[in-house]
Amino acid sequence: MSYPWPDAGTALNAISTPMPVIDEDRLAANILRAQSYLDAHGKTFRPHIKTHKIPAIAKQQLQAGAIGINCQKVSEAEVFADAGFEDILITYNILGAAKLSRLKALNARIGRLSVVADSAVTIAGLADTFDAARPLAVLVECDTGGKRCGVQTPEAALALAEQIVSASGLIFRGILTYPAPGGAEMVEKFIRETMALLATKGIDCPVRSSGGSPDFYSAHLVASATEHRAGTYIYNDRSMLRAGHCSAGDLAMHVLATVVSKPTADRAVLDSGSKALTSDLLGFNDYGLLEGYEGAKIISLSEEHAVVDLSGCTGARPEIGDVVQVVPNHTCVVSNLFDRMVFHRNGVVTRVEQVAARGTVW
């Protein structure tokens, strides 16, 4: 079976739907804008590749000035190590013999690997795996209000830092957080207090890493952070648009879809179901923005169908066979559904890239 990947030069309106398409110029502008902002504020940039999972795109990010990349899982990092990346931070607690063994092999073959830990259990596993001949760099993950992973207090961060320092196979590299939106003040306070505690024990804390696309352009408000990590900024999506973090002209990903049915005047059905758009709501009560059809609302998804309520349309309504463009609620999860991604400039295909790390959740 031959998959329907288009050749360079193909017009977008001739490709099979549903298909996510990436605007090259918007992509490049998003990369440049983000890097320029962090450069201007003296912070290093470590993009999160989970949004695209494509080595060629990560290379564009490094060429613009990023110091390395950020992955979540060992298998995701392995794909990028295979593609030649030498500075990878895995922002995840690595646990269990199988994953620790792979982590050790990864550390032996790239120049600069680091991970995070937020528990004594995780650090004990790392300490048992690594040795002084090829030590592993570890950052302590801190919960500054995001309420996901991370130690709860600067005192707990200090205790884990001391555990790392005392392990011959580990190097304490610093602290890291994924803050809640609008959390700059809490992050700054946590970093300052932790650094002060570490200083009383003579422990250096060279890296203070914060992150997130939603608050990207507030990164300068966390004065003590040295590094920022972000992913979604590169494509942007409907959630970023709603939050005012990008404009419609910064949306680099659209999902092309075809109107396959129009059972009533007020109901259209698209061929982009939850296996194309995902069912991520991110606080919305519908499943993406149908560009060019004011008032149309994607009210439900089944696996291969999107039901669009047209009753609120104030202008044109789509007809059966029309190809439409959907702005997805959340781009990062769309990338993970497709084996390849189609890029274009002004509506003409420029390249097709394999989503090399698609499905690497281990």
Added chain:
Amino acid sequence: MSYPWPDAGTALNAISTPMPVIDEDRLAANILRAQSYLDAHGKTFRPHIKTHKIPAIAKQQLQAGAIGINCQKVSEAEVFADAGFEDILITYNILGAAKLSRLKALNARIGRLSVVADSAVTIAGLADTFDAARPLAVLVECDTGGKRCGVQTPEAALALAEQIVSASGLIFRGILTYPAPGGAEMVEKFIRETMALLATKGIDCPVRSSGGSPDFYSAHLVASATEHRAGTYIYNDRSMLRAGHCSAGDLAMHVLATVVSKPTADRAVLDSGSKALTSDLLGFNDYGLLEGYEGAKIISLSEEHAVVDLSGCTGARPEIGDVVQVVPNHTCVVSNLFDRMVFHRNGVVTRVEQVAARGTVW
């Protein structure tokens, strides 16, 4: 990079997480139970392969007595044609030159292909593509209350049937619906009225196809239906359990996950985020059932993290490093995230199957 697929004989607690695992005995029992029920009521069974997307599983379904398979997309059907399947129904409106061309090629190489249509536009496209030398069988899709695709009235179904009959390259095979839950009465009424109208024009309607796993064991209530289509029944999931359509002992898929963090006594974090469990809610307000931990609630997913609220736990609480089993809200979308699927019997891996049609949304 080598992916962490386990060999046969591996114990489930030794495999990398997150990973969906399929219980062979429950799978076989679900197949047998469903086929036996339809056999007893004189209806043919056409399983929907979207739940598993694995040819070896579809072969088990045919061996049990299914007459053919049901796909949603041309590319999905192509994968199964490559695997030797000869009787495929694509329950989708096929539109556009690229897809029609592939559909024609598919029809030329398998024994019995059929599709559905619910508009004059779709039928016109099919009529322009196929010819009497190798005609295509078409069923008219009817909306009997499901409010997705389908004509709204028996009169509209008749009009499309006449359009199909008048096209030399098309054969009218019958009518099809995907009903709303509890919709047996409406389906029966729609079928009877449509058949009566067709009879007035001398049009035979050999296939009357209904479907759905939620109402599977009510299929006998639609006396006029000749065929049933269903997918989820084979694995079952939390939505089927809630609806009373299966018991806990019929759940054939679990997602193995590891507790990677426990930042507070009431918060655990699993390594199964939306890229493993998907964010499908299906009417729930949480993201899966954590077996063995009464009162634990998966309150949020980010891409690689599941946050579990333990405050309601009445018994044991999971600890960092523990491997747990999640019953996903919706199995069909989980299958579509993984390149391979791990099968086991009594906790020992029996086989690993490629999810051959993963990502085939075109």
